[in-house]
Amino acid sequence: MIKRSLLVSLILGTALSAPLAQPAPFDMSPERELVTPSVPAAPPDALVPLQPVVAGFERHFLPGASMQLVGEESRQASVLYLTGEQAAAPARLVFSYLNALVVAPEFSSLRVLLNGTQVATTPVMASAAPGLVDVAVPAGLLQAGANIVEFRATQRHRTDCSIASSYELWSQLASPDVRLVFEGEGLGRITHLADLAALGLDSAGASTLRLLGGSMPSSPQATGAMLDLVQQLAIAWRVAELHIEPDAGPADEYREGALDLLVAPASELPVEFDALRAQASQGPLAMLLPSGSGANRLVISGPDWASIAQAGEAIRRAAPAADRPRLDLAYPHPLLEGGSEISLSALGMTTVEFNGRRYAEQIGFDLPPDFYAQRYGEMELVLDAAYSSDVLPGSEIDVYVNGQIASATPLLRTDGGMLRDTVIRIPMTHLQPGRNLMEIAVNLQSASDALCSPGWTGEAPVRFVFSDTSRLRLPDYARATLVPDLKLLTGSASPYADAASVPLVMARDQGSVLSVMAFLARMATASGKVTPVSLVEAASLDPADNALIVSPYAGLPAPILSRMGLTRTSAAMSGDGDALNRFGGEAAHPVQWLADLLGDGIGLKAEDLRVLPAAEPGYVPPPGTLALAQRYQPEGGLWTVLTAPDEASLTLGTQRLIETAKWRQVAGRLAAFGPNDADPVVTPADNAQLTEPLPRSFANLRLVAANWFSGRILFYTALIAAASIMLMGATALVLSRVGRRE
Numbered sequence: 001m002i003k004r005s006l007l008v009s010l011i012l013g014t015a016l017s018a019p020l021a022q023p024a025p026f027d028m029s030p031e032r033e034l035v036t037p038s039v040p041a042a043p044p045d046a047l048v049p050l051q052p053v054v055a056g057f058e059r060h061f062l063p064g065a066s067m068q069l070v071g072e073e074s075r076q077a078s079v080l081y082l083t084g085e086q087a088a089a090p091a092r093l094v095f096s097y098l099n100a101l102v103v104a105p106e107f108s109s110l111r112v113l114l115n116g117t118q119v120a121t122t123p124v125m126a127s128a129a130p131g132l133v134d135v136a137v138p139a140g141l142l143q144a145g146a147n148i149v150e151f152r153a154t155q156r157h158r159t160d161c162s163i164a165s166s167y168e169l170w171s172q173l174a175s176p177d178v179r180l181v182f183e184g185e186g187l188g189r190i191t192h193l194a195d196l197a198a199l200g201l202d203s204a205g206a207s208t209l210r211l212l213g214g215s216m217p218s219s220p221q222a223t224g225a226m227l228d229l230v231q232q233l234a235i236a237w238r239v240a241e242l243h244i245e246p247d248a249g250p251a252d253e254y255r256e257g258a259l260d261l262l263v264a265p266a267s268e269l270p271v272e273f274d275a276l277r278a279q280a281s282q283g284p285l286a287m288l289l290p291s292g293s294g295a296n297r298l299v300i301s302g303p304d305w306a307s308i309a310q311a312g313e314a315i316r317r318a319a320p321a322a323d324r325p326r327l328d329l330a331y332p333h334p335l336l337e338g339g340s341e342i343s344l345s346a347l348g349m350t351t352v353e354f355n356g357r358r359y360a361e362q363i364g365f366d367l368p369p370d371f372y373a374q375r376y377g378e379m380e381l382v383l384d385a386a387y388s389s390d391v392l393p394g395s396e397i398d399v400y401v402n403g404q405i406a407s408a409t410p411l412l413r414t415d416g417g418m419l420r421d422t423v424i425r426i427p428m429t430h431l432q433p434g435r436n437l438m439e440i441a442v443n444l445q446s447a448s449d450a451l452c453s454p455g456w457t458g459e460a461p462v463r464f465v466f467s468d469t470s471r472l473r474l475p476d477y478a479r480a481t482l483v484p485d486l487k488l489l490t491g492s493a494s495p496y497a498d499a500a501s502v503p504l505v506m507a508r509d510q511g512s513v514l515s516v517m518a519f520l521a522r523m524a525t526a527s528g529k530v531t532p533v534s535l536v537e538a539a540s541l542d543p544a545d546n547a548l549i550v551s552p553y554a555g556l557p558a559p560i561l562s563r564m565g566l567t568r569t570s571a572a573m574s575g576d577g578d579a580l581n582r583f584g585g586e587a588a589h590p591v592q593w594l595a596d597l598l599g600d601g602i603g604l605k606a607e608d609l610r611v612l613p614a615a616e617p618g619y620v621p622p623p624g625t626l627a628l629a630q631r632y633q634p635e636g637g638l639w640t641v642l643t644a645p646d647e648a649s650l651t652l653g654t655q656r657l658i659e660t661a662k663w664r665q666v667a668g669r670l671a672a673f674g675p676n677d678a679d680p681v682v683t684p685a686d687n688a689q690l691t692e693p694l695p696r697s698f699a700n701l702r703l704v705a706a707n708w709f710s711g712r713i714l715f716y717t718a719l720i721a722a723a724s725i726m727l728m729g730a731t732a733l734v735l736s737r738v739g740r741r742e
Helices: 002-017 084-088 164-168 193-199 220-237 271-282 305-318 447-451 486-492 510-527 558-563 576-583 592-602 647-657 698-710 713-738
Strands: 057-060 066-070 073-082 091-099 109-114 117-123 131-136 145-154 170-174 178-182 208-212 243-248 258-263 285-288 297-301 341-343 352-354 358-367 378-387 396-401 404-410 417-427 434-443 464-466 471-473 502-506 533-535 547-552 626-632 638-644 670-673 681-683
Touching (some): 066 145, 073 084, 073 358, 091 109, 117 131, 193 305, 220 258, 220 305, 220 533, 243 510, 271 297, 285 305, 297 305, 396 417, 404 417, 434 486, 486 510, 486 626, 510 638, 510 647, 558 638, 626 647, 647 670
Parallel strands (some): 547 638
Antiparallel strands (some): 057 178, 073 145, 109 117, 285 297, 378 417, 378 464, 396 404, 396 434, 626 670
């Protein structure tokens, strides 16, 4: 049935194309008379003049500052959690957008789907001023809990039919201008712990936890309880990053995307909470209390800090993370084990019939922390697709993995073709533990596009069909952990989230405490797990244990600096000199050109030819720079240090570190964020250690050996030479005993 539908689509599209009957090529010169296309009327209740929207209770839901839809076909989605009262209230979807000047409105549209049902569509025609869309949400479409809001853009160029022109097409929505507006009173009140995710985001796409006065911990026991509690809240809130505001006063009004948190033993509760004192004195208490101002307020209390720690468990039980997508992860991203196969429909893709020049589909999946197969093997993309006879040789299907080109497959037939169960092999070089993003880009060149008559950018018939029955297939891959690698920490909080308890050394100043809270909360939202920590003194830290260390640089003891490869001397690596030595320039080594030649020509890296480990220079963070460093200790522990020159730099740098775009770029043994750096400066681990492979099976050990030798060419060559010598010796011995004697 699928094959028949694909063929029918292409036969109809080819029959309608008639490329030879087109007018002469369109002259783009300014002297030609400007052709003004007629714009179809907007659907009722959709595109309206930009004007103030009727006031009501608003819920913004775009994570981050904005959302941009780029290319001829693009889609993005976010998750919006609602309480039962909000879901039942009448609502309107209101948003405004801007688009590129070159987008042709007569062939371009912006559609919004809510829980899979289209609720709005409008021509893309807001290049001069923001276009406002205001539509009523059908009754019964919203639901308590998670709701998926998806924006889909179809965009075609006004005059250019080339593949390159598709990169000029974009529509942008700013977070403050995208919201649901509800009718009703008191809809912002959260009364159940299970609805904590409905706190959502503010108009800037951020979430803020406001620690009311007295909630900042002052003792080790209080600090441990607060660190666990903040992680539980971040997971229950279903956000990626949580901003923490210390010593806050009670909010004087309702604040979207914010929660006031009061944590104190029963004996230390403020006077206005006297009614709760008796109950809190009897046992753990976790209660959402509406304030007179309308602000959401959570009170955590108990007879002592041990009871308060137990109260945090009530949040985990009431709002489990399983099957509750994070606000910024609306599309599926399952964990793929070795030897698994999954359809693209299970990764969020839908079948597409495409008449443009470049179609790009992005999918995501996770790999376990001990994924160890970057040096060998291939995964397979099994395509179910078809293309018309209008598609010319030179067209191709490109596959990008984590932003790097991994495969390019040309379309060679000139009479169209079915790509049924067509296998595209993709090297696993760019795969990584944790989250992976794959983009499948179809670049189509056609005979009719070479003419590009007026209106052809949108009137061309279907020329490519991409079915969601296509599959992604992974081979059995090696399982072993290579450390240090900060990508393991940012991807899944490994190895800390799975430990029974992680020793934590931290300074006791407010900036360090806030940095630890934000850092652990970000680890929790990445892994979906709470990292249990126990506060210890630096002198009692066991190098055989995994550990976390957070402190301003001046407060780090000398033994920790020595073990982490850090130093207090300014002659150590501080950024510029090492960067030049690594990446070329005036300070580069004289043979750097040879390393570049090997890397660019045949894919070899300098470490592939290394026999002994390279010396890792010491590091001292420059002024205002946050450093996240990791090192494997000879005794077996993996230590991670978060530090900066002073308390202010530590607090500010940690807030930048937890931003999703920056967090996903952290890797290697060291990531540094300077005050003017848009992205982290990453130092790779030259002396990474391979931990004990699990499971201990012959099959896994064979795969581990294959990956290990693939990255160590000299060892592999020596092994082959030794095996050859042994074979020659054995052959000579056998011949000397059984051969013919003269």
